[in-house]
Amino acid sequence: MLTCSLCAAATCLAETGHDAWLRYAPLQPAVAERYRALPATSLSLSDTPVLNTAQAELVRGLKGMLGRTFRIASGVPTESAIVIGTVEQLRKIAPALQIIEGLRGDAFWLTAHEVSGFPCIIITGVTDRGVLYGVFAFLSRIAREEDVFRLNELQQPSAPIRWANQWDNLDGTIERGYAGRSIFFEDGSVRPSLTRVSEYARLLASVGINGCTVNNVNDDPHILDPDFIPQLARIAEAFRPWGVQLGVAVDLSLPETAGRLDTFDPLDVRVANWWHKKFDEVYRAIPDFGGVVVKADSEGRLGPSFYGRTPADAANVIAGALKPHGGLVFYRAFVYDHHLDWTNLKNDRAKAAYDIFHPLDGRFDENVIVQIKYGPIDFQVREPVSPLFGGLSHTNTGIELQITQEYTGQQRHTCFLVPMWKEILDFDLRAYGRSTPVKQIVAGNSFHRPTGGYIGVVNVGLDQNWLGNHLALANLFGFGRLAWNPNLTAKAIVDEWSRLTFGNDPAVVETISRIQLASWKAYESYTGVLGLQTLTNILGSHYGPGPESQEHNGWGQWIRAGTDGVGVDRTVATGTGFVGQYSPEVRKIYESLPNTPDDLVLFFHHVPYTYKLHSGKTVIQTIYDSHYAGAEKTTEFVSQWKSLHHSVDGERFHAVLAQLSYQSGHAIVWRDAINDWFHQISGIPDANGRVGKHPHRIEAESMELEGYIPFDVTPWEDASGGKAVVCVQTQRCTAKYRFAGRKGWYDLDVEYFDHNNGVSKYQVFVGSQLVDEWLADLSLPATAPNGDSSTRRHITGLALRPGDILRIEGFPDAAEAAPLDYVEIHPE
Ligand code: GCW
Numbered sequence: 001m002l003t004c005s006l007c008a009a010a011t012c013l014a015e016t017g018h019d020a021w022l023r024y025a026p027l028q029p030a031v032a033e034r035y036r037a038l039p040a041t042s043l044s045l046s047d048t049p050v051l052n053t054a055q056a057e058l059v060r061g062l063k064g065m066l067g068r069t070f071r072i073a074s075g076v077p078t079e080s081a082i083v084i085g086t087v088e089q090l091r092k093i094a095p096a097l098q099i100i101e102g103l104r105g106d107a108f109w110l111t112a113h114e115v116s117g118f119p120c121i122i123i124t125g126v127t128d129r130g131v132l133y134g135v136f137a138f139l140s141r142i143a144r145e146e147d148v149f150r151l152n153e154l155q156q157p158s159a160p161i162r163w164a165n166q167w168d169n170l171d172g173t174i175e176r177g178y179a180g181r182s183i184f185f186e187d188g189s190v191r192p193s194l195t196r197v198s199e200y201a202r203l204l205a206s207v208g209i210n211g212c213t214v215n216n217v218n219d220d221p222h223i224l225d226p227d228f229i230p231q232l233a234r235i236a237e238a239f240r241p242w243g244v245q246l247g248v249a250v251d252l253s254l255p256e257t258a259g260r261l262d263t264f265d266p267l268d269v270r271v272a273n274w275w276h277k278k279f280d281e282v283y284r285a286i287p288d289f290g291g292v293v294v295k296a297d298s299e300g301r302l303g304p305s306f307y308g309r310t311p312a313d314a315a316n317v318i319a320g321a322l323k324p325h326g327g328l329v330f331y332r333a334f335v336y337d338h339h340l341d342w343t344n345l346k347n348d349r350a351k352a353a354y355d356i357f358h359p360l361d362g363r364f365d366e367n368v369i370v371q372i373k374y375g376p377i378d379f380q381v382r383e384p385v386s387p388l389f390g391g392l393s394h395t396n397t398g399i400e401l402q403i404t405q406e407y408t409g410q411q412r413h414t415c416f417l418v419p420m421w422k423e424i425l426d427f428d429l430r431a432y433g434r435s436t437p438v439k440q441i442v443a444g445n446s447f448h449r450p451t452g453g454y455i456g457v458v459n460v461g462l463d464q465n466w467l468g469n470h471l472a473l474a475n476l477f478g479f480g481r482l483a484w485n486p487n488l489t490a491k492a493i494v495d496e497w498s499r500l501t502f503g504n505d506p507a508v509v510e511t512i513s514r515i516q517l518a519s520w521k522a523y524e525s526y527t528g529v530l531g532l533q534t535l536t537n538i539l540g541s542h543y544g545p546g547p548e549s550q551e552h553n554g555w556g557q558w559i560r561a562g563t564d565g566v567g568v569d570r571t572v573a574t575g576t577g578f579v580g581q582y583s584p585e586v587r588k589i590y591e592s593l594p595n596t597p598d599d600l601v602l603f604f605h606h607v608p609y610t611y612k613l614h615s616g617k618t619v620i621q622t623i624y625d626s627h628y629a630g631a632e633k634t635t636e637f638v639s640q641w642k643s644l645h646h647s648v649d650g651e652r653f654h655a656v657l658a659q660l661s662y663q664s665g666h667a668i669v670w671r672d673a674i675n676d677w678f679h680q681i682s683g684i685p686d687a688n689g690r691v692g693k694h695p696h697r698i699e700a701e702s703m704e705l706e707g708y709i710p711f712d713v714t715p716w717e718d719a720s721g722g723k724a725v726v727c728v729q730t731q732r733c734t735a736k737y738r739f740a741g742r743k744g745w746y747d748l749d750v751e752y753f754d755h756n757n758g759v760s761k762y763q764v765f766v767g768s769q770l771v772d773e774w775l776a777d778l779s780l781p782a783t784a785p786n787g788d789s790s791t792r793r794h795i796t797g798l799a800l801r802p803g804d805i806l807r808i809e810g811f812p813d814a815a816e817a818a819p820l821d822y823v824e825i826h827p828e
Contacts, residue, residue: 017465021500024064043073045085050128053241061139107156108134129243159443161453162483163211178411179468180461190231194238201242207480213247217295221257233285245290265307266317275321291328312363319365330371339554348576349556350376362394369396380533387581390429393447404459407534411469415523416516418478418490430585439486454483525630531603544787545673567602609682627671634664665792673717700725700820707733718787726817739804745828750793751821753785758816765807785819
């Protein structure tokens with residue numbers, strides 16, 4: 001009591017993040033007072049599952065924010081009410097109400113009008129789902145302290161398809177999931193309790209997401225087994241009240257693997273029959289089943305090429321079986337050869353999707369959507385728009401965005417992706433010489449397609465806060481908001497999200513927005529700049545730095561860095577010809593080196609390191625400088641966040657602080673690895689004298705060691721000087737250093753490696769005084785010292801005198817040998 005009365009209301013409540021942006025936190029009394037005039041009754045015009053959900057949500061939200069329990073009613077109003085129902089129901093009881101034009105599909109309309117002689121607030125749509133979306137919008141307005149009395153707001157989603165894809169495996173693991181185990185599956189079955197699934201559906205619905213495939217596109221052959229379908233039906237039941245349709249990923253070879261046919265040839269009539277029967281069975285159990293996503297001929301999955309058939313043949317055989325039931329096929333254009341010959345400079349993975357799918361334009365059935373990753377490679381921190389969007393004018397398309405941050409820091413780094421998605425969606429492909437921005441193409445507008453839209457790979461897990469990082473939820477929220485309305489600005493989206501997630505305190509909203517809006521460019525700056533792609537270790541975790549891993553293998557993510565220069569020549573004139581896949585107007589930009597924007601220059605051109613960019617700086621100096629600036633930016637994030645100490649609840653404050661502090665340490669690992677690597681390969685020094693020179697740094701291998709022995713880190717650039725020290729033969733090792741600087745206050749950074757196969761302990765002493773100790777207990781994706789596991793401990797305010805002995809003691813555990821990279825002693 002005492003402690004609570006001493007702290008501000010916002011900071012008293014500990015919050016886990018479980019409620020995400022649907023907290024319905026109590027409004028300040030003065031603000032709540034503004035809503036006193038709301039009708040006390042929530043009246044629903046029908047009791048369908050979705051309308052029941054809508055009414056319950058309305059009452060829940062109002063109770064949370066206003067502290068009052070609104071009366072539930074149905075039928076015809078006998079007093080003022082907040083009326084929720086479809087326009088059809090509304091017409092019966094309010095014939096005088098002029099229904100606004102444009103109310104179609106999932107749209108909603110919030111308005112005020114008399115019903116049965118009583119002034120009412122009306123939340124309506126054509127479908128129940130529209131009404132539910134209207135309720136969420138209404139509640140969001142109150143949570144953001146906006147007016148709800150003079151409403152006449154029509155909101156129409158930009159595109160009919162707004163789906164989530166989860167990559168959950170039936171054993172409960174998640175491919176590229178960074179927030180715990182699956183909410184859907186465990187041990188080969190659907191979980192007994194689906195509470196989290198309903199809660200997830202609520203989150204999805206609140207931002208207008210209307211479908212979700214639940215299993216990995218690297219699919220399990222049992223997903224449509226007869227005994228699995230009833231289990232899927234349970235998930236569909238949990239989704240249904242929220243208007244979310246269930247979908248699954250299927251493998252093209254299912255007729256053979258699950259159906260025991262001797263073929264899966266899409267043109268074989270037995271195969272077609274198998275799919276028909278299978279989906280009849282699915283729809284008997286799940287009448288509103290949404291459809292399937294298919295990954296074929298990609299990364300080792302079987303596909304139509306096995307029989308010399310095309311993706312259209314493959315998509316259509318499944319589409320034919322789904323069509324009578326109204327289901328959709330999402331056929332992924334992520335089809336490429338991952339055994340490309342890297343020695344052939346004409347080979348280019350970026351060309352694959354267009355080369356394969358463009359010739360098939362017009363040959364896909366009407367209920368097929370070709371699902372296209374935003375760029376031609378694979379969810380990198382920066383890529384140009386996939387030219388395939390402009391190359392399918394007689395085919396439905398959907399854009400695949402990645403909310404799970406596979407290549408953008410895996411939710412251990414804050415990287416708000418909405419600004420990147422907006423650049424992609426706004427990009428005008430100028431197909432047929434007309435204005436055809438990606439957002440208009442996928443909405444079906446540019447080419448008059450019946451359907452299309454947005455697919456986000458999400459991968460929420462059982463972690464309390466869904467994505468493992470409170471700030472990462474802005475990406476899920478932002479995906480839904482953009483799919484609904486791609487014209488919203490990133491700033492408007494993050495403002496909305498911050499208010500709903502952390503409250504309306506202007507300092508909080510402003511600070512969080514600032515961090516989020518700067519985070520993608522910061523991440524890009526300390527990873528892969530100038531269109532180099534992320535430069536992570538693509539052969540392993542896709543997390544830490546690994547520039548060398550791009551090259552000399554069949555995966556085709558080459559950056560063609562040599563002593564002469566860097567970048568991939570993708571021009572028509574001298575390169576791979578990828579640029580030729582764009583319309584003539586876009587070609588003009590990318591074919592010419594001077595026309596290509598700096599941030600994509602190395603994606604399209606191979607240039608000397610000394611090539612001068614539009615910025616006036618050379619390529620190599622830009623690489624060096626941006627890595628310093630990006631890492632520096634993450635330090636600012638930490639101090640900006642610290643300013644919110646008394647304005648955000650303690651639990652989330654400390655969790656985000658730990659996350660941002662970790663990120664700022666890891667950004668330095670990135671900075672040094674990429675800069676050292678380019679320094680070595682280019683042989684050109686940093687004009688600002690920083691790369692390879694660290695005046696405050698003492699390498700562990702140069703300290704006085706007892707027990708510790710030097711260890712060569714692979715790749716070399718992932719450790720300072722290429723080496724760490726490890727403690728292998730004993731229970732405890734020490735590394736000592738005699739301080740020779742001036743007497744004063746210092747900060748100490750200890751760079752160590754935290755793998756996931758042990759929990760080493762570290763202690764730091766000055767003389768005989770223990771000044772810090774910690775456990776290396778993070779779960780980073782590494783079993784050895786490298787750029788994935790390299791971690792920084794920041795110790796502030798140490799009093800040091802010349803001659804002081806600084807001693808680090810490492811206590812190994814299991815396979816983790818208390819590894820150390822270096823220490824840095826900085827004047828405070
Ligand atoms: O980038 C790759 C990922 C794979 C993923 C694949 C895809 C599900 O590393 O994990 O597989 O993309 O999108 O199919």
